[in-house]
Amino acid sequence: MRSELFKKIGFVLVLATGLALASGPVMGAEPIKIGIVSPVSGNFADHGMLERIGMEMALEDYNNEILGRPITLIVADDETNPDVAARRARRLIEVDGVKFLMGGVSTSTGLSVGAVAEEKKVLFICTNQNGDQITGESARHHVFRVPPDMAMLVRSGAKEAADTLGKKWFFLTHDYSWGHSGTMWARKTLNKVGAAEMGEIKVPLNTRDFSSQLLQVRNSGADLLVITVAGFDNVSLMKQMAEMKIYDKMKVWYTLMDLVDLWAIDPAERQAYFCAEMYYMETPETQKFTERFAKKFPRAAVPVLDTGTYNGWLSMKILLEAIKKAGTADSVEKVICAMEGLEVKDNMRKFPSKVRAWDHQVTTEVVFLKANPLAKGTNIADIKKEVSGEEFARTKEENLDKDNKPVNVSCQK
Structure with missing residues (x-):
């Protein structure tokens, strides 16, 4: 309306x-x-x-x-x-x-x-x-x-993901700038956390049927599916992952997910791990x-x-x-x-x-969580780790502008 x-x-x-x-x-x-x-x-x-x-x-x-x-x-x-x-x-x-x-x-x-x-x-x-x-x-x-930014989010959760979820990673990426950022930073952490890439599929905005992509994921040999997909597309994706029993084959980690996506699906379909910018129970x-x-x-x-x-x-x-x-x-x-x-x-x-x-x-603060399919009421995820984003933010040396120089847009420039 x-x-x-x-x-x-x-x-x-x-x-x-x-x-x-x-x-x-x-x-x-x-x-x-x-x-x-x-x-x-x-x-x-x-x-x-x-x-x-x-x-x-x-x-x-x-x-x-x-x-x-x-x-x-x-x-x-x-x-x-x-x-x-x-x-x-x-x-x-x-x-x-x-x-x-x-x-x-x-x-x-x-x-x-x-x-x-x-x-x-x-x-x-x-x-x-x-x-x-x-x-x-x-x-x-x-x-x-x-x-x-995605550097803060992904780097805050990558070691936790590798140590507790799996070291053979397959990427599912929303095919636009945000999705690319999430997968890029996850790739950059591979060597540091001792993980290896098993492949990637990019999906365009407004994708609602993920059956062919999930078949490839299921047969990839990966033990961790790393996802940077959001919105109504993600709601469809999470439902289909549960239907196709992806969670029986591997763990799933979202580089970023908002609670509104998780809330939109049935409790039994809430099984992923995810990084978030905040959680209401903090x-x-x-x-x-x-x-x-x-x-x-x-x-x-x-x-x-x-x-x-x-x-x-x-x-x-x-x-x-x-x-x-x-x-x-x-x-x-x-x-x-x-x-x-x-x-x-x-x-x-x-x-x-x-x-x-x-x-x-x-x-600001970033959070690593696990969705809880058995939860009752509104508290549908468990906080695994809370960290300051400042600890994982890009430094001046690695945050470069189009001229390959350190970014500086301040009033004191």
Whole structure:
């Protein structure tokens, strides 16, 4: 229903979190417009909805205002299409007068919106894109990324996977930039963890039938299937792995999976190991946030705090803290410089979230989990390990730009 509404009004909607909720001293003040470029339809529609919920909840924490000014969100459906995302970002800037953008799930759309942001000199925060390019070879002065890149995620879990799951790895890869990043980093860890590659299959976006690929996997001789696939494609994949008894032949490890995918399948089909950006049972704070989330959005795609919701919340919090630190929302450059080096300790996690100045990557906690097919209720995975992403993040020496030089997009460049 909500997707249809977006289609009818041209994919742009002012959410009821701005002027309508302003009160007291902010009444009459000029609103700060934030453009949300996020999937409302397509393979990542559920993920997009969850990140927007997180943004709304962050605004509630700030009483929907900063520096005495109300905040208005304007949402545009990126359709998980880079060209569409860029076109709608451009409209938000040129027609709606937006100076701040955030959102998105696909790395490809993040790269295209980032190019527009750099051209138009507006600030863009990638909220759920994990491909390395965003803060690597395609890093930009006007672009920040809140979730961990695939280097942090894969390197945090590779040794655990090799030591406890298997050393003969077969890769199943979503055939676009994010999927390529996950498999690339897993390959780079092979020698270090004593594992060997048994093959790879790349699958395009919007694949729903994995039967032929899983036949190849089953006959590959691998003892660990390493997957970088997400969204509705992944929901279909997990169902078919259970049907074809892949788990009887080998272990399965996802380089990254969001809880919303796992929640969408039957309990008996939840058997994989996976890296995640967060899990709602981590701390009393994340559990309390989940209670608030469930009361406010009882019909959400997943009934607990998910990665998408958390990253949407943290992205908005980082932006608002940077605006507050800069003392203005009128100068994008001042907000960028204020965001660099920002550290968020009240992030509900064991480790703080830190905004690196030189590549605009946020480092935060990452988690290694095992899905539990016997679980009752909402706690459907067991935490095996929690680490600081900072420990596994790319160094300046290994994070190179297109000229093969260390990335440096900071204000102090």
